[in-house]
Amino acid sequence: MAKSKSVFVCQECGYESSKWLGKCPACDQWNTFVEQIQEVRSRSTQPAAGNAKVFNINDIQLEEEERYSTGIKEMDRVLGGGIVRGSLILVGGDPGIGKSTLLLQVCERLQMNGKVLYVSGEESVKQIKLRADRLGIKNGRLLMVSETNFRAIEGIIDREKPEVVIIDSIQTVFDDELTSAPGSVSQVREVTGGLLRIGKGNNITIIIVGHVTKEGAIAGPRVLEHMVDTVLYFEGERHLSYRVLRAVKNRFGSTNEIGIFEMRDIGLVEVQNPSMTMLSGRPVNVPGSVVIASVEGTRPMLIEIQALVCATSFGMPRRMATGVDYNRVTLLMAVLEKRVGMQLHNYDAYINVVGGLKIDEPACDLGITASIASSYRDSAVDANTVLIGEVGLTGEVRAVSQIEKRLMEAYRIGFKSCIIPSGNMKMVKQLKSLEGMDIKGVENVHQALDLIL
Structure with a gap:
């Protein structure tokens, strides 16, 4: 006979404890433990029968996974060429972002012949129909x-046998065999596991929508992303108005x-x-603007x-970065102070990536550094110049990939015109399709600033 026991589960990371804790020792979050009742079944002394067939690795025949297009080129690009049949896809994002x-x-543009089942736990079918009419969706x-x-x-799903199922959202679906509330760690884990088996x-493609926390991560246990x-x-x-769809995990593509x-x-x-969209409306010959x-x-x-650099009115200068890593901006400002001699410790600095995008690759370092220096010296960078390069702590400009x-x-x-690292000049000399473009290589930040300011 099954016995029941009480456990406390962290709703952020899924850590289990036999007693209530104010702070989770795994994720350091406060007041996240919720009591749940679990059934403990006695284990049989007999070994489980293994019915799964075992294959030799050399006998397994590989076939290219079957894909079909979503009808949206940008989404196909992110998915690696389209949707793979039988895959489980998780889509996360802030509320109201457009998921x-x-x-x-x-659903309207899917290039396949079977049915598409849209399961909503947050809206009625009439509410979905109102939005579908606004979007012009009439897929029979x-x-x-x-x-x-x-x-x-x-x-x-068993009755209709669709080819694609969309669950909106996973936090609203519950299994009545569990005593925990919908959206809890155990519910999300068990429901996702059930969808995975289905x-x-x-061979049904299932797309599930997941809410995100205030930190921007998928709400619920991290095991959800692993499944x-x-x-x-x-x-x-x-x-x-701009939105970016980014893949952080993809077993079938980049x-x-x-x-x-x-x-x-x-x-x-x-x-x-x-590129044309992000540069539309760009100011010309204005200090602090760099491409x-x-x-x-x-x-x-x-x-x-x-970039906007201005004298501070307080003892502690303010630093603000939107679209780039704040710590990276602080590091680059320290390089300008030490290697170039700019006295930025009495100046506020505000950095912004136009268009709402987020960039994190090191090849943008030279552009960030140049924008700060341009605003500080009140000298504009030529509007027809592009800057590429990674900046090191000693002020050197290092080579980048895919130049x-x-x-x-x-x-x-x-x-x-383009300013690039000297380490990339050998590769550039082999390109014959850039006639008329002035490409200059620089070895350090000081040399780059002398060329553009």
Whole structure:
């Protein structure tokens, strides 16, 4: 006979304790333990029968995974070429960022012949229909249901036999065999495990929507991200029109690709030329404005970085960074003080990446440094110049990867000059398609600033 016991589970990370704790020893969060009742079944002394077939690694025949397009090129790019049949995809993002809008548009354009089942635990079918009409969605293969009971959802999937199932959201679905509340660690873990068995066993693609915490991570246990095949984050500021779809885990493709969308009244629209879009409205010959060449996966993008440096009114200068790592900005300002001689300790500094994007690659260091120096000296950088390079603590400018893609993108947009690390000049000399572009190599920050300011 099964016995029941009481355990306390952290709702942030899933850590279990036999007693209530104020602070979780695993994730250091306060007041996150919730009591749950678990059944303990007596173990049989007989060994379990292993019915699974065992294969020799040399006898396994590999076939290319079967994919089908979502009908949205930007999403196909992030997924590695399309959706793999039988995969489990997790989509996370801030409230109101456009997750449900994106998935409804995917339902309309999916290039497959089977049914698509949209399960909502947050809205009624009439509310979903209102949004679908606004987006112009009239797919006759799209089925909608408002349900939160996992057993009922399992029965609907077994009856309708769809090819794609969308669960919006996983935190609202519960298994009535568990005593914990919907959205708890145990509920999210068990429901996701059940969906995983359904998807893999019936070759059904399942897309689940996950809420995020105030820190920006998927709410619930970290095991949720380990169970799924692909994790996508939908990023962007609610007051800005641009959205970025980023893959942080993908078993069937690269995790470096991003997709860029623009939110309009008709829904999310793909941005085919992000460089031109990000540079539209850029001020000309204004101190503090610099263009850099960044690479996300296989896509090069030209991005504007703006800096504002002004004398502080207090004893402690203020530093603020939007779109770039704050600690990286502080480090680069220290390099300017030590290696170039700029007295920035009495100045406030504000750094912003135009368009709401977030960049974290080291190749943007030279652009950030130049924007700060430009604002400090009140001297504008030439509007037709692009800066590329990683800056070290000794002030050297180090070589970066994929320099050809960065230069080709700058040449395509129409830039006439580019400052790059000296270590990349050998590779650039082999390129014959950059005629008319003035490319100069620099070895340190001081040399780069002498060329542009």
